[in-house]
Amino acid sequence: MNHLGENGSIVILGAGITGLTAAWELSRSFPGRVILLEKESKVGGLADTAFTKEQFAFDTGSHRLHEDNHPKVNQLIRDLCGPDLLKRERKGQIYIQDKPFRYPPSALDIMTAFGLKDFARFGFGFLFSRIRQMFQKTEPGNFEDYITSKVGKGLYTRFYRPYAMKLYGMSPRSIAKDPAINRVRKFKPAAMIQDVRDKISGKKTRTYLYPAKGIGQLSTALKEKFLNNGGQLVFISQLESICLKNDNVIDSITYRTQNGSRQDVAVGTFISTISLDILHDLIKFESEKAKRPEFTLRWRALRLLHLVTSDKVQSEHETYYFPESHIPFGRVSEIGKYSPALISDPDRTLLTIEIPCSPGDQTWDMGDDQLAEVCTSGLQKLGILRNPMQGTTTSFSRKLDKIYPVYDLGWKERFDRVYDRLNQVQNLYMIGRGALFLHCNIDHCMLMAIKLNEYLSQGHADKTEWEGIRKEFFNYRVRE
Ligand SMILES: Cc1cc2nc3c(=O)[nH]c(=O)nc-3n(C[C@H](O)[C@H](O)[C@H](O)COP(=O)(O)OP(=O)(O)OC[C@H]3O[C@@H](n4cnc5c(N)ncnc54)[C@H](O)[C@@H]3O)c2cc1C
Known part of the structure; x- marks a missing residue:
């Protein structure tokens, strides 16, 4: 009927x-x-661009529109935004071992990030994993086994394991392989050859759309x-x-x-x-x-800290990614670089800091001031914020439950x-x-x-x- x-x-x-x-x-x-x-x-x-506090508009975390959408979606986005749809150059950085790399990182970036000795170890592990894969009869079933089978144990342990622990808050052995598949596409031979070509031919410009x-x-x-x-x-x-x-x-x-x-x-x-x-x-x-x-079924939550400071962030980058577990946050974005129209006071900077967590854990329960202190000192150690900071800084946070499905x-x-x-x-x-x-x-x-x-x-x-x-x-x- x-x-x-x-x-x-x-x-x-x-x-x-x-x-x-x-x-x-x-x-x-x-x-x-x-x-x-x-x-x-x-x-x-x-x-949603939810808050207009302290003369700034706040998105719910770092949001951008990609260009490779279905044509019907792209048409609708253009109709909705008209001339307000900005095309921006993507300027992201990922920190590995506290060193910045261009985001998204290439397979080579990840392999070299840990120094020469580990690079050799990762290279050997990678080749070994590829040979072993040829004789493997069954598809690995969990995140750990899947990634290890694609990139080797060394790289998994140093890079992917901490990332998965941080995002999902649980052992990668208990996570299905589904979210892992996307993560290691860059280690496919064709993608690696393309990366090398991009490196030789100079910097590849990536863009995104933003209202x-x-x-x-x-x-x-x-x-x-x-x-x-x-x-x-x-x-x-x-x-x-x-x-x-x-x-x-x-x-x-x-x-x-x-x-x-x-x-x-x-x-x-x-x-x-x-x-x-x-x-x-x-x-x-x-x-x-x-x-x-x-x-x-389970979801992972997110704590967002919005930090408004009269100190300027010196870097030209708009988003920073932190996959490793010794840094408490996962991503930091500066909204004024997505669209200057969101900032009515050019002398101040707004950072939105995303912290994956679960209700009831330490980060979820932490007071706003303590959270701001932890995040500020983390950003200062990485050199993204100055130490000491100049002028005034204010912050407030939001708790968002059921954000990431846990596979x-x-x-x-x-x-x-x-x-x-x-x-x-x-x-x-x-x-x-x-x-x-x-x-x-x-x-x-x-x-x-x-x-x-x-x-x-x-x-x-x-x-x-x-x-x-x-x-x-x-x-x-x-x-x-
Ligand atoms: C931090 C972060 C960054 C992201 N960055 C990007 C990005 O850069 N690019 C991108 O394309 N996507 C990004 N996303 C993903 C994107 O935001 C979401 O996938 C999308 O907005 C989900 O839309 P939705 O309508 O399905 O769900 P939701 O946005 O969750 O909407 C559900 C709605 O239902 C309402 N609701 C809930 N319960 C009830 C009830 N009982 N009765 C009535 N109403 C109810 C809620 O209030 C809400 O308005 C990001 C997501 C997050 C969390």
């Missing part, structure tokens, strides 16, 4: 970039029928287009219940508005872009007499169990980062929404073919 054919409302949960893109696209295909529900008092989710008013400009423009097209945006305090008909169709939902009143909405089609666990708890099947299956061993089977359970509901579609447990980029999110609109507007009668499209979303490669 095609629920859209019944003229029911299309209810979208979550006004991040996925929900907003879906809302805008669907409002054109089904005018007057789209309702977007959001639990914060603003739209954008992670793709002049911050990454949140995309979300704001989508919101305005959606509202101008007759879309309905409701800021809710909580989605209270989801009512099923015949145990397999969402009939209606009940939510509380932000002023406390309770509302019921009849649902034709329901699109969820929020994290999977919330829906897992809200959808209760009559037929599930026994207790609901346990939800066992630990067996995650896919556990994800499939949760997804398949919810997917029994015929008029429910799940897209976006949290709903599909995907470590993905903004353009991926936009494309999922574009594809869902194409699917629904073509009048498909059921979800069978959608599943084929949805599975392709897992082939996307995240770019940093």
